[in-house]
């Protein structure tokens with residue numbers, strides 16, 4: 001062990017044993033791997049239309065020399081009035097990812113139990129495990145809907161936290177009003193409900209707004225939202241938590257680093273909120289493309305659950321890593337799913353129309369090759 005002078009340092013086994021986060025392939029890496037300059041980046045659910053021009057104008061005012069506001073006062077005030085929530089109940093994060101970590105640090109102890117869903121969002125498992133918690137995964141139904149009865153049973157056992165992304169990443173459906181109400185009614189006072197609404201802006205009109213649905217229910221909750229998806233600010237890293245009470249918000253604030261949200265991110269997020277028109281237009285364009293893609297995919301005879309997000313989860317009937325390589329050879333980056341039982345699924349982000357056509361053409365080829373291999377022709 002002479003090569004490792006610090007090999008005597010004992011690592012935190014909860015952290016050393018974590019599964020890796022399945023991040024989408026970086027675009028420069030993808031360019032080198034496939035040789036295409038023009039890569040279709042359809043792995044990370046970013047906004048293909050970019051962001052509002054008002055964001056770029058606001059960033060021109062940035063003063064990089066000054067520390068950012070640790071309280072994110074302007075952004076919390078803007079969000080408070082948009083959402084009709086006291087700013088004291090809002091915590092801003094370096095992405096909503098950071099808020100997932102802060103919730104876990106604030107609430108969990110070794111051997112706490114956390115409930116989440118499979119297939120699910122990696123960090124809903126990774127962050128609890130980093131804090132030594134035990135994970136209970138509730139499977140979605142065979143047709144990939146939320147299994148509400150199973151979720152209710154799991155939550156009645158009083159876990160410390162239940163993490164649920166609705167609309168679901170990676171699958172796409174959202175809890176409806178009745179479903180959410182039934183779940184809320186089952187949450188015991190010992191349990192924190194975390195509703196991760198990263199894709200809220202893409203959901204159907206009748207899908208409940210978690211912040212409104214949870215208000216005045218008396219349970220402890222956090223609703224997570226982000227500027228990374230609909231608002232197109234993924235690279236700046238800014239998301240937020242709306243909590244049921246100030247005590248929870250303060251505990252989460254204590255659990256994060258003080259200057260967690262940089263000055264550029266704060267300026268950009270405030271400017272983005274001032275241009276909801278841009279956001280709504282880009283979301284409408286993405287939803288129209290999503291539904292067009294879903295129809296083509298169904299016509300190929302493939303299963304992709306109905307999505308209320310900016311992506312589709314497709315059973316390509318093929319090893320997802322082999323499918324990933326196939327798409328990459330056409331200059332397209334998708335996310336191959338790796339959770340046991342879902343290794344034939346890829347998640348594809350809705351991109352610009354031309355990118356989506358490229359994906360659909362490559363998918364048609366993949367299915368054709370697969371069928372040819374099976375019939376030996």
Ligand SMILES: *Cc1c(COP(=O)(O)O)cnc(C)c1O
Pocket residue numbers: 045094095096097098121165169196198225226227228234237238239
């Ligand atoms: C993308 C995503 C996030 C993370 O968003 P950031 O704000 O970029 O950290 C959180 N939850 C889910 C379910 C997501 O898909």
